[in-house]
Amino acid sequence: xxxxxxxxxxxxxxxxxxxxxxxxxxxxxxxxxxxxxxxxxxxxxxxxxxxxxxxxxxxxxxxxxxxxxxxxxxxxxxxxxxxxxxxxxxxxxxxxxxxxxxxxxxxxxxxxxxxxxxxxxxxxxxxxxxxxxxxxxxxxxxxxxxxxxxxxxxxxxxxxxxxxxxxxxxxxxxxxxxxxxxxxxxxxxxxxxxxxxxxxxxxxxxxxxxxxxxxxxxxxxxxxxxxxxxxxxxxxxxxxxxxxxxxxxxxxxxxxxxxxxxxxxxxxxxxxxxxxxxxxxxxxxxxxxxxxxxxxxxxxxxxxxxxxxxxxxxxxxxxxxxxxxxxxxxxxxxxxxxxxxxxxxxxxxxxxxxxxxxxxxxxxxx
Ligand SMILES: Cc1ncc(COP(=O)(O)O)c(C=O)c1O
Numbered sequence: 001x002x003x004x005x006x007x008x009x010x011x012x013x014x015x016x017x018x019x020x021x022x023x024x025x026x027x028x029x030x031x032x033x034x035x036x037x038x039x040x041x042x043x044x045x046x047x048x049x050x051x052x053x054x055x056x057x058x059x060x061x062x063x064x065x066x067x068x069x070x071x072x073x074x075x076x077x078x079x080x081x082x083x084x085x086x087x088x089x090x091x092x093x094x095x096x097x098x099x100x101x102x103x104x105x106x107x108x109x110x111x112x113x114x115x116x117x118x119x120x121x122x123x124x125x126x127x128x129x130x131x132x133x134x135x136x137x138x139x140x141x142x143x144x145x146x147x148x149x150x151x152x153x154x155x156x157x158x159x160x161x162x163x164x165x166x167x168x169x170x171x172x173x174x175x176x177x178x179x180x181x182x183x184x185x186x187x188x189x190x191x192x193x194x195x196x197x198x199x200x201x202x203x204x205x206x207x208x209x210x211x212x213x214x215x216x217x218x219x220x221x222x223x224x225x226x227x228x229x230x231x232x233x234x235x236x237x238x239x240x241x242x243x244x245x246x247x248x249x250x251x252x253x254x255x256x257x258x259x260x261x262x263x264x265x266x267x268x269x270x271x272x273x274x275x276x277x278x279x280x281x282x283x284x285x286x287x288x289x290x291x292x293x294x295x296x297x298x299x300x301x302x303x304x305x306x307x308x309x310x311x312x313x314x315x316x317x318x319x320x321x322x323x324x325x326x327x328x329x330x331x332x333x334x335x336x337x338x339x340x341x342x343x344x345x346x347x348x349x350x351x352x353x354x355x356x357x358x359x360x361x362x363x364x365x366x
Pocket of ligand 1: 040041092093094095096119163166167194196223224225226232235236237
């Protein structure tokens with residue numbers, strides 16, 4: 001049977017998303033007792049105890065479907081952010097909200113502009129959806145080239161995705177840059193700003209986009225509980241936009257797209273939002289420490305506003321990451337992101353994990 005002929009254009013040419021190797025797989029393959037994963041920008045701190053007990057309690061209810069409208073979660077988050085509940089849409093990770101956006105907006109022949117050196121899911125999702133991706137290079141400082149992205153917009157452009165701060169570079173665009181960009185984009189084009197790492201940012205000129213929603217109805221913000229809130233395994237993300245836009249998006253999502261345990265966990269995270277600053281400070285301390293240590297080892301370190309760090313070296317990143325793997329440290333080589341042969345992204349771990357990474361690098365480089 002010729003299955004290939006059944007698929008829509010774009011599917012056959014798209015490679016599946018390739019995540020970092022799971023710890024157990026590396027342990028099994030290499031016979032290692034201890035493996036440290038610094039590859040998927042997860043929070044190395046586990047979920048909060050209050051989140052764990054809320055989920056344990058909720059597990060007794062999983063014979064029931066979850067609330068299809070995420071009513072309590074929507075209400076809590078709307079109060080926290082001071083937005084109208086109708087401005088919110090939740091997804092099985094912010095990944096799903098992104099997928100909903102592209103599916104809802106783009107018809108054959110139309111396109112989506114994003115940065116070529118950004119979150120790998122953008123080209124993958126666009127690839128399977130009428131091959132609608134239109135990638136634009138970063139600027140010389142590894143930042144989104146917003147003027148070039150605005151210039152790439154044509155009559156067929158439906159959506160622009162701006163990742164701020166950007167994965168995998170950790171760089172960010174300033175408030176002024178982003179506002180000039182919004183002013184230069186036609187209002188019929190939706191601008192989705194992916195703020196998966198929003199909470200980690202400490203730069204003062206980083207744009208606060210929530211207040212911008214009032215002036216730019218074509219703006220949509222994407223955020224997640226996967227990173228600072230340590231819920232990557234439960235998959236809860238959300239979009240914030242104009243209520244009339246969001247109400248159309250709701251039509252295209254699955255009825256029960258955020259499961260019962262995930263809704264419960266996200267609500268518990270909101271109830272414990274006061275834990276966020278401590279988490280941010282601990283990440284920043286380790287990020288700064290890693291930047292100094294990696295710099296001392298001769299890496300070119302790209303300044304980061306996130307929970308990961310991009311470094312460049314003269315050696316082949318593929319070989320370096322393999323050598324690290326054999327020492328029980330998983331990091332991500334960045335050739336799939338088109339950032340050159342020597343580029344590696346290292347997620348920030350706990351102090352002992354970061355120290356183990358630096359020690360392993362010292363041994364490899366010497
Ligand atoms: C820029 C960016 N956006 C979105 C996501 C996905 O987040 P979620 O777990 O909410 O789907 C990630 C995850 O790594 C990311 O780096």
